[in-house]
Amino acid sequence: MADQAPGQVGTRTRFLYHEQGGEIWAEYEGGDVVRGHLVGTRAGDRLDFRYVQLKRDGTTSSGHCVSTVVELPDGRVRLEESWEWESQPGSGTSVVEQLDR
Structure with a gap:
């Protein structure tokens, strides 16, 4: 990911995604973001979520x-x-993009 404007996520931001029964959620931090959370749903290859960050x-x-x-050729995932x-x-x-598999 390329760096974005201040206050947005960028190359130093790390996400930890979770998925269960069509529900998704994640925590993220790094760069200008001290703490971020997202929550939403997955239907097939589509995620729909809202996010909030400090x-x-x-x-x-x-x-x-x-x-x-x-899904990338090496098995990693790209959003x-x-x-x-x-x-x-x-x-x-x-x-x-997923850092490693």
Whole structure:
């Protein structure tokens, strides 16, 4: 993942995803993010979730994301994401890849 604007996730952000019975959730931190959480659902190769995060400057932000799950040739997983802030203006796309299998 390429570094984003301050307050967004970037190359130093690490996610720990969980999945059970179509429910997904994750914790994340790194870069400008002190602590972040997401929760949502998975249907096939589509994730739909909301996220909230605490930034290093003490502010919080939240948004909505829809991701497509792609299995890479080496067995790792890539998430191709379209996101939009709900707590502030802004939207975009990003790619998150599994570090190792």
